[in-house]
Amino acid sequence: MILRRSGLTSADRSEPLRPFVADERAEPEQLISLRSRLARWLRDSGCGTERVETVLLAANEAISNAIEHAYADTEPGPVHIRGQVLPDGTIRIAVADQGSWRPAQPGGYRGRGILMMQECGDTVWIVRSSYGTVVTLTARPEEQPEPGAAAAACRDQFQLRRQFTDGHVVAKVTGTVSAGCEAALARELLAASCGGVAPMTIDLTGLSRDTEHARDAIQQTAQAARRVGGSTTLVVNGPRTDAWHRVAEVSEIIHSP
Structure with missing residues (x-):
């Protein structure tokens, strides 16, 4: 996920924010801890309360998908979350797994999470390969008006x-x-x-x-x-x-x- 915030760069901080790094086993009980740690990191980056919640909603969906679906037919493997503040103040978050992609079925429930991530930000990128799946999201800092x-x-x-x-x-x-x-x-x-x-x-x-x-x-x-x-x-x-x-x-x- 990339979040661009106006008026704040690395020069505005006394010290650069350390990258967010989480490597966990893809198990449901990890979700609460990961969400809490990511929320704290986002607040430290200077994001406002409402925007933190919006970003968390999208990131949580990406993490949940990795935990719930990537290893559905095998033992749980790793899920990797990375966050970084770039020199221009951009925040970048990526969620990766080493499991298998499960295609969504139109007309059913599965697949709505991707739409929700798209609505929480500007874009969603999904790269699938034999090595696993990487989800990257982008978002503007401003809250978007309801339709x-x-x-x-x-x-x-x-x-x-x-x-x-x-x-x-x-x-x-x-x-x-x-x-x-x-x-x-x-x-x-x-x-x-x-x-x-x-x-x-x-x-x-x-x-x-x-x-x-x-x-x-x-x-x-x-x-x-x-x-x-x-x-x-x-x-x-x-x-x-x-x-x-x-x-x-x-x-x-x-x-x-």
Whole structure:
């Protein structure tokens, strides 16, 4: 997790904050201790109380996933948590295990944790390999406003219908996506695909009009999916145009005649 805080650098401290280092066995009873130690370290870094809780929520989800799922079919192995304050005041936290990745199932409960981590910060990166999984999150220092009434108004403008087939999501968007509704659509698409982990086809042929705001929402969704190892395929009306160039860099696009 990377948290950028304005106005505070290493020069503002009498001594640099020591890195956070925790190497524990992936057992549930370790969670309370790890959360307490990480909270104390974050407070020492200068984070405010509310922001500490938000960061902890995301980090706790990443740690919980490693403890609960990485070694589900074997004896518990290690979980590694690292935190560091960089010279510009950025805080970096990574959570790693040496176990196996368990894919989320769209339409079920699993996978909501990734979406929650994304909402607590700016981005979530997941790197999976035969050596295990590393989760890195990024977050701005400011508390983000709740979607509230604005999101509700956006949902009155567009509709999203989802179908799940063998772990694949097909999301059909109809209506229109106007200014200020990009984040609302991106969130609903990510929620449908377990935070972007599940492969997803996004059908935009039912939009009443092609807008820059719709393209921005899809670009946000495709970028988030890429960061967690997912993929998106986009279906749009009409021939290939420069309007979709930015989206084509992060998503496959099928142009419907």
